[in-house]
Amino acid sequence: MSEESGGSEPCFAHQLVGGHVVDPEAARDVAQFRRAERKRLYAERRAVPQAETARMSDVVSEALDRLIAPLQGRVIGAYWPIRSELNLIPWMKRAHGAGARILLPVVETERAPLIFRHWEPHCRMERGIWNIPIPAEGDPEIPDIVISPVVGIDEDLFRLGNGGGYYDRTLASFESMPWVIAVGQPFAQMKTIFPMPWDIPMTTLVLGDGAIRGRVPGEGAPGL
């Protein structure tokens, strides 16, 4: 029953990731670079005093109010903050009050697209993967706007996340591309994440110092 050792597979030149052909050596190097950058950026984030993170969260929330107007009728995939991410929960409450439908991401199956469940203040929550709070019930819904927390973000708005590949898989699974708004701390900006074929760029970036980059649907590029 033992496998023959010593012989090589017929094709070692490439591997498939989600249907994309990638060079395994390049993929390994990029994965290593991203792990190191995550580590560096987590440490930087942890060093920020809580009051400063709260202030940046308010700045981003106000920018979101201006960007997404009117809120009424929008279906928005937000997030429950973990690991010193910016806290948009007060904004989510406000948006809910203004008639937006707020959804939260749920890892239903590992290594698969996220699903989004409806959230409202005081709804029943439970703990999902990584202990992230998720709505305890609700059928999957498709957002028309996704607000995505970044660990890092590059000049072309490719996102460095927590390393599960979840947002990329999720965006690739949608029939039409939602408006994807990345949010993060100003120091999350990096030159490049060395985008791989599965990486999907964000539409707009909102930073904790109020800077907005990228494209706003229905408008020209901000700041240009």
Ligand SMILES: Nc1nc2c(c(=O)[nH]1)N(C=O)[C@@H](CNc1ccc(C(=O)N[C@@H](CCC(=O)O)C(=O)O)cc1)CN2
């Ligand atoms: N607030 C918040 N919610 C979120 C996300 C997020 O980035 N922020 N996600 C954004 O995607 C999803 C959860 N993302 C996850 C990403 C990785 C792992 C995970 O198991 N990581 C491994 C290490 C991964 C690796 O480095 O290969 C682990 O910690 O063991 C779990 C959840 C959905 N909810």
Ligand SMILES: Nc1ncnc2c1ncn2[C@@H]1O[C@H](COP(=O)(O)OP(=O)(O)OP(=O)(O)O)[C@@H](O)[C@H]1O
């Ligand atoms: N569309 C996809 N199909 C299959 N695998 C994917 C896809 N997108 C990403 N992956 C896999 O997920 C792994 C992690 O990806 P990546 O480093 O881009 O994560 P991330 O965007 O930082 O994480 P997250 O979105 O969860 O915060 C990659 O090594 C890749 O193999």
